[in-house]
Amino acid sequence: MIAPKEQDVKIAVEGLDFFYGQKQALHNITMDIRENEVFAFIGPSGCGKTTFLRVLNRMNDLIPYTSVKGSVRIDGQDIYDPNVDVVQLRKAVGTVFQKPNPFPISIFDNVAYGPKANGLKNKQQLMEIVEDSLRQAALWDEVKDRLNESALGLSGGQQQRLCIARVMAVKPEIILMDEPTSALDPVATFKVEELITELKKNYTVVIVTHNMEQAARVSDKTAFFLDGVVIEADETNNIFTNPKQKETEDYISGKFG
Amino acid sequence: MVEFKPNHLVRVKREQMFAFTMLSLAAALTVLILLAIVFYVMAQGLSVISMEFLLEEPRKMGTEGGIFPAIVGTVYLVGLIILIAAPIGVGTSIYLNEYMPDGRFKSVLRFATELLAAIPSIIHGMFGFLFFVIALGDYTGGWSILSGALTGVVMILPIIIRASEEALRSVPSNLKEGSLALGTTRWYTIKKVVLPLALPGITTSVILAIGRVIGETAAFLLTIGGSLLMAASVFDGARTLALHLYLVAMETGNVQMAFGTGAVLIVLILIINFAAAALFKLLVKRFSA
Numbered sequence: 001m002i003a004p005k006e007q008d009v010k011i012a013v014e015g016l017d018f019f020y021g022q023k024q025a026l027h028n029i030t031m032d033i034r035e036n037e038v039f040a041f042i043g044p045s046g047c048g049k050t051t052f053l054r055v056l057n058r059m060n061d062l063i064p065y066t067s068v069k070g071s072v073r074i075d076g077q078d079i080y081d082p083n084v085d086v087v088q089l090r091k092a093v094g095t096v097f098q099k100p101n102p103f104p105i106s107i108f109d110n111v112a113y114g115p116k117a118n119g120l121k122n123k124q125q126l127m128e129i130v131e132d133s134l135r136q137a138a139l140w141d142e143v144k145d146r147l148n149e150s151a152l153g154l155s156g157g158q159q160q161r162l163c164i165a166r167v168m169a170v171k172p173e174i175i176l177m178d179e180p181t182s183a184l185d186p187v188a189t190f191k192v193e194e195l196i197t198e199l200k201k202n203y204t205v206v207i208v209t210h211n212m213e214q215a216a217r218v219s220d221k222t223a224f225f226l227d228g229v230v231i232e233a234d235e236t237n238n239i240f241t242n243p244k245q246k247e248t249e250d251y252i253s254g255k256f257g
Numbered sequence: 258m259v260e261f262k263p264n265h266l267v268r269v270k271r272e273q274m275f276a277f278t279m280l281s282l283a284a285a286l287t288v289l290i291l292l293a294i295v296f297y298v299m300a301q302g303l304s305v306i307s308m309e310f311l312l313e314e315p316r317k318m319g320t321e322g323g324i325f326p327a328i329v330g331t332v333y334l335v336g337l338i339i340l341i342a343a344p345i346g347v348g349t350s351i352y353l354n355e356y357m358p359d360g361r362f363k364s365v366l367r368f369a370t371e372l373l374a375a376i377p378s379i380i381h382g383m384f385g386f387l388f389f390v391i392a393l394g395d396y397t398g399g400w401s402i403l404s405g406a407l408t409g410v411v412m413i414l415p416i417i418i419r420a421s422e423e424a425l426r427s428v429p430s431n432l433k434e435g436s437l438a439l440g441t442t443r444w445y446t447i448k449k450v451v452l453p454l455a456l457p458g459i460t461t462s463v464i465l466a467i468g469r470v471i472g473e474t475a476a477f478l479l480t481i482g483g484s485l486l487m488a489a490s491v492f493d494g495a496r497t498l499a500l501h502l503y504l505v506a507m508e509t510g511n512v513q514m515a516f517g518t519g520a521v522l523i524v525l526i527l528i529i530n531f532a533a534a535a536l537f538k539l540l541v542k543r544f545s546a
Contacts, residue, residue, distance in 0.1 A: 059438060064359050091440030101435040103450060113449070117441040163435070170439055 007035040010174065010204045011056060016070035018051055018060070018228075025051050026228045029070070033221075038196060038205045040215035040236065043225035044256065049208045052225070053176050056206065057093035058086050074174070091118075094167035096177040100159035102151035102166075107143050110151045110162055114170035129169050137165035138195050157188025164195065175199060177207040181214065193218050212252060216240050224248045295523060302520030305513055311521070315485050319505040324518055326487045330402065330495030331525075334481070335470050337406035337491060338413065343463050345410075346417030353418070354425040355447055374415035379475040381412045386479040398492030400482030406491070408480045409473070413466040420465065424458025425451060457540040464533035468526055474499045498522045 011033040018026035026048050033039045041049035054060045055072060058079060072079050079089055091114075102110050111130040120126060130147070134140040139161040143154070151162055160180060167175060177196070181189040196218045199205055209215050215222050216236060223233035224247070232239065232248045243249045250256060313323030357363050385408025389397050397404045428451050436446040452459075474497075482494025483504055496504070498518055506515035 057438065059434065062434065062437065087440050087442055089440075090438055094440075095434075095438040097431060097435065097438075099431060101429075101431040103432060103435070104454070113436070114439040114441070117439065117445050117449075166435075166439065 007037065009033070010035040010074065011206075012071075012073040012076075014071045014073075016052075016055065016068065016072065018048075018055060018069075019067045020063070021065045024228065026055070029230050031223060031230060031233055033204060033206060035204050036200050036202075037220040038200045038207060038218055040219035040222045041206070041208045041225055042210075042212055042215050042222060042251075044251070045210075047225040048228040049225045050178055051228075053095075053178055053206060053208050056174070056176055057090050057095060059090075059095065061086065091170050092172050093174045093176060094170065094172035096160070096164050096167055096175065096180045098179040099183050100156055100163050102154070102159050102162050104150065104152055106148045107151050107154070107162060108147040111165050111169045113166060118170070130165075133165040133169040134162075136168050136199075137161045138191065138198075139165055155188070157184050157191060160184060160188070160192060161195065164192075172203065174204045174206065177205065179208050179210055182210060189214075212240075224251060226251070295527075298516060298519045298523055301513070302516035302518070305517035306520060310517060314487065315501075318509050319485065319501060319514055320509050320511040324498065324501060324521065326485065327496045327498045327501040327518070328521070330481075330488055331471060331497045333402050333488060333491065333495065334406055334409065334477070334497055335467055337402065338409040338470055339463060339467060341406065342410045342413050342417055342466065346414050346466075347421050347459055347463075349414075350418045350421035350425060351447065351452075354422050355443065355451065370415045370418050373411075374419065377475075378412060378473055379478075381408055382476040382479040384408070385411070385476060390480055398494075400480065400484075400494045401492045402481060402488055402495050403491040405477045405481030405495075405497075408476050409470050412473070412476050413469055416466050416469060417462050420462030421455070421459045424455040424462065427458065428454045457537045460540060461533050461537050464529060464536070468529050468533075471497070471522070471526060471529070472499055473497075474503050478503070498525070 009032045011031075013029055013031045013033075016026060016029040017024060029052065041052065043049050051060065055068060056074075056079075060066050060068075068080055074089075074093070077084065103113065105113075108130055111133050112126045115126060115129050120129075131140060131144075134143060139158060142158060143162075146153075151159065154162060160183075164175075164180075180196075181192050184192065193214065196205060196207065200220075207215075207219065219236045221234065222236040222239040224231045224239065224243075224245075226247055232243060232245045234244075238244075239248065240252060243252060310323045311328070312325050314326055315324060316322035353363065353366065357366075385404060389404040389407045390399055390401075393404075397407070432450050432454070433446055436450045437443070441449075477497055477500050481497065481500065483496050483500060484494035485496065486493075488495040499522060502515050502518040502522065505511055505518065
């Protein structure tokens with residue numbers, strides 16, 4: 001059997017340490033994330049998975065007294081290089097947060113927010129981007145008749161898909177998701193998971209999740225974090241059926257977590 | 258059911274009843290004091306209020322005639338103070354809250370602002386007199402609306418800074434992060450997310466500062482001059498309503514005219530407070546669509 005050709009490496013992390021003040025939160029992480037794959041981070045609370053996610057688009061820069069050692073390369077470019085423009089980086093690496101955070105403005109304006117910030121003013125073009133993004137986020141049919149109503153009137157699941165559409169409107173290459181379904185009910189969760197599977201055709205998706213079934217359902221690869229260390233990273237199948245490390249097995253079988 | 262202590266429940270309930278009674282009495286007393294003051298001043302002052310009183314210049318040191326120059330002086334002074342203090346104050350609070358990194362300098366600055374707010378207004382008046390009236394007299398016109406306004410700015414800046422900071426801090430950080438994560442600059446995020454959400458609070462802070470200026474006497478006693486004449490420009494001396502009330506009462510002993518001025522002052526302050534509340538509601542509705 002011929003192994004399927006592996007995609008190019010999109011994100012290459014090497015020897016990454018991360019500190020909150022003096023406290024080290026991530027230890028010597030090395031990891032390759034390939035194009036068009038869904039990569040899941042699992043692990044107990046406080047293990048560093050969200051911190052690591054936020055390293056990938058430098059959202060941790062917003063937290064005072066944090067520092068990074070090692071390298072993170074996206075398409076070969078070190079994103080912590082002083083010449084890198086954080087604004088450009090975050091356009092290419094979008095984030096969907098744990099709690100849906102639509103702006104208190106209309107549905108249309110939420111999706112058009114990013115394009116407008118980039119100077120796009122043409123109504124026609126904005127409309128096209130908004131429709132396209134909402135379709136990709138599988139929300140278009142539910143909101144097409146009320147684009148000018150407040151986004152806060154949507155249900156939690158709809159708000160989260162709106163936030164996904166908002167990210168897609170700036171045409172990123174990578175989408176980071178920080179426990180995107182933890183605030184949603186099972187039906188809304190199912191819809192978002194379907195969407196994630198759909199997204200990997202065009203994007204590289206990195207998802208932090210508390211929910212191991214979710215990681216098993218949506219991801220191609222999984223990394224297990226514990227106390228700021230990546231214990232094991234492999235094909236999702238291998239992690240769940242044939243873990244190599246004792247800690248991974250204990251966590252997956254529910255012995256702790 | 259298990260009886261822990263017989264009669265305990267009865268005692269707890271009696272204690273609760275007592276507490277509620279005392280608390281409601283305290284609340285009632287507060288309202289009563291407010292009503293008493295408003296009614297007393299109104300009852301004393303309304304008899305002298307007329308169109309003539311509102312629109313004419315005072316005669317014989319304010320024992321006759323009206324208070325029109327004091328109304329105009331108040332408007333000039335408040336307008337000038339807000340024009341100067343609002344942009345500086347709001348700008349400072351944005352810089353403190355959104356740009357300046359945490360650290361010792363920032364805490365020192367915050368503490369200094371607190372201290373400045375706690376300085377008695379007569380000290381501000383003293384400073385304004387020595388600095389704006391005497392030292393900068395050639396530029397401010399000595400005792401003038403400008404000198405008074407600059408003193409007022411120093412006095413209300415900390416109020417505006419503190420209240421605006423409070424408003425800025427209340428903007429949820431997940432919305433700010435959401436905006437930044439979309440690849441927008443900090444300034445764009447401030448313009449589009451932070452300021453619209455903080456605007457109701459900022460506006461209220463400015464309006465409350467106006468109220469403070471209108472009610473202030475000590476800071477202006479030493480700086481604005483107390484002229485009874487209509488001011489032609491900001492370099493002329495003038496009176497505010499509060500100052501007029503004080504001077505008429507102290508210098509002429511005409512309590513009737515002083516109470517008339519007081520009644521106008523109270524109505525003005527009530528209007529401003531209601532306007533502030535209404536504007537706050539309107540802005541909240543407008544920006545949280």
